[in-house]
Amino acid sequence: MEILNKIQMHREEEGRLKWEGTFAEYLDILRERPEVAQTAHSRIYNMIKDAGVEEVDGQKRYKFFENQIFGLEDALERLVEEYFHSAARRLDVKKRILLLMGPVSGGKSTLVTMLKRGLEEYSRTDRGAVYAIKGCPMHEDPLHLIPHHMRSDFYDEFGIRIEGSLSPLNVMRLEKEYGGKIEDVMVERVVLSEDKRVGVGTFSPSDPKSQDIADLTGSIDFSTIAEYGSESDPRAYRFDGELNKANRGIMEFQEMLKCDEKFLWHLLSLTQEGNFKAGRFALISADEMIVAHTNEAEYKSFISNKKNEALHSRIIVMPIPYNLRVSEEERIYEKMIKESDIGDVHIAPHALKIAAIFTILTRLKDSQNGSVDALKKLKLYDGQNVEGFSSQDVEELKKEYADEGMEGIDPRYVINRISSAIIRKELTTVNALDVLRSIKDGLDQHASISKEDRERYLNFISVARKEYDEIAKKEVQKAFVYSYEESAKTLMDNYLDNVEAYCNKNKLRDPLTGEEMNPDEKLMRSIEEQIGISENAKKAFREEILIRISAYARKGKKFDYNSHERLREAIQKKLFADLKDVVKITTSTKTPDENQLKKVNEVIARLVDEHGYNTASANDLLKYVGSLLNR
Ligand SMILES: Nc1ncnc2c1ncn2[C@@H]1O[C@H](COP(=O)(O)OP(=O)(O)OP(=O)(O)O)[C@@H](O)[C@H]1O
Ligand SMILES: [Mg+2]
Secondary structure (H helix, E strand, C coil), X not given: CHHHHHHHHHHHHHHXXXXXXXXXXXXXXXXXXHHHHCCHHHHHHHHHHHCCEEEECXXXXXXXXCCCCCCCHHHHHHHHHHHHHHHHCCCHHHHCEEEEECCCCCCHHHHHHHHHHXXXXXXXXXXCCEEEECCCCCCCCHHHHCCHHHHHHHHHHHCCCCCCXXXXXXXXXXXXXXXXXXXXXXXXXXXXECCCCECEEEECCCCCCCCCCHHHHCEECHHHHHHHCCCCCHHHEECCCHHHHCCCCEEEECCHHHCCHHHHHHHHHHHCCCEXXXXXXXXXXXXXXXXXXXXXXXXXXXXXXHHHHHHHCCEEEEECCCCCCHHHHHHHHHHHHHCCCCCCCEECCCHHHHHHHHHHHHHCCCCCCCCCCHHHHHHHHCCCCCCCCCHHHHHHHHHHCCCCCCCCCCHHHHHHHHHHHXXXXXXXXXXXXXHHHHHHHHHCCCCCCCHHHHHHXXXXXXXXXXXXXXXXXXXXXXXXXXXXXXXXXXXHHHHHHHHHHHHCCCCEECCCCCCEECCCHHHHHHHHHHHCCCHHHHHHHHHHHHHHHHHHXXXXXXXXXXXXXXXXXXXXXXXXXXXXXXXHHHHHCCCXXXXXXXXXXXHHHHHHHHHCCXXXXXXXXXXXXXHHHCC
């Protein structure tokens, strides 16, 4: 039984991770592996770095976030470099609360959860190991035992800087349990775990009236006061607030700005110097990253309040905008669908892409450059080739707005609409049209959409729909040609031979009879007309193509079907024009004859085998394209 084996292996691993020894023995570990003594911030940064970092076009890609977070490369690079990296180097930023600010369902919680789960895993590795004073409810750093006046000597010997003071509880334990002998204090390895409340915490605000600061900093344990005689005996205190428990790791502060103002003040004064106050004790040093999240509206109202100015300076805000790339948005949907209960429904090819086109359009801001409409911008952002634009133009576009992606439709809405279409109609197959229809129906119910936005969004639905129409037509037409690429290549080679002969005023040789012939003007024109090249412009166009071919040849590159955007378009249109009648008749007759039926079945088989359809969605597609072509 596989699972029982795994359970046993897990138990063995837990055993292997156990370590316990005296402080003196702990120092031996430090001598060999000083990284064990790193701060929480540094551990988090190293966790991300150890997973692997790649650089693509000058941009950092972190493997740590791969397959979970899509399209947020810019935001992640900023977060890791500006916050995690500086904080890891013990700069002042680590004393500040990290506030992720972004629109709803933009991946903030996902990101924080990844950090938390990641840190739990990392603490099980050698490089991420965490050691703590044994029996301490805050898993305090053993190095706090070293008195302040000896710390520079310690630095000279170990090269490790110590921050923070021994907590009141351990000051007392050192005296009472170990008679002041630091070297005898027991140290143990701890594995961080949110479930066990070790080094990972979550705090979410409840009703402001009943919210108690004790949730953060712990509280007096009244049942033990009698035993210890005083409220200021640390043994009569429960260090079990979220800030205590998250020591050495990370604390997530959900909906921070929803917290009552007074409470927030209290919290921020607690965290500002890397320590906080609990009960009647001296300050407690906290070694933990505090990460909070909020949306833009809340954040704006927070900073517009003058009273919050001081707090504001103790927060580092990192924007987490929506993804703005269609292909990445598709991956988000795929991931969310896989995690949902509609995972086994067949989603026809392009359905998610079309939904993503709609969604991204709602997030983009109009460019100031008049020649870039919304759809062009969307394609450029997605890294597609758009005739007349370069990657430099994309950079320029991105610079136009610093705060793009903070508004628009969120991914959860799209997934909800897809599920709703499936459930309501008991569908087993969903195509792009079903999705668009459901999105449209849902706009009325979407709470936060203004009347103008609604108009804009309806317009985007028709833009997305038009994109789908083009894709659908191409897909079917391609499936009608036995081998589309091959046919396109043959037609293009044929065209190029003729163009070459025409420009060089040569003759061509008939491959069968060997006879000399003039270039086939009719063939060339039938292709050129597809992209509107007039009789007067044909010579220039043909010469331009020859120049392109020789430029390719000089660089040793092969000129092929994809080397000239407009020529490719012309060839494709020509192929489709030749096919159009066949496709039109075959897809729309109510009573197909034997030949047509055979053709239809062939096409459906090709759509299923090569393009990811199932029989039902392929049939839908054919019917739809038939109706488009007959318009
Ligand atoms: N850029 C993204 N990459 C991957 N998944 C994403 C992305 N944006 C959103 N998601 C997905 O959308 C869903 C909602 O995201 P999440 O709950 O993390 O958002 P949030 O910003 O915390 O939202 P809220 O403000 O509502 O709390 C999740 O399933 C998440 O995986
Ligand atoms: Mg959230």
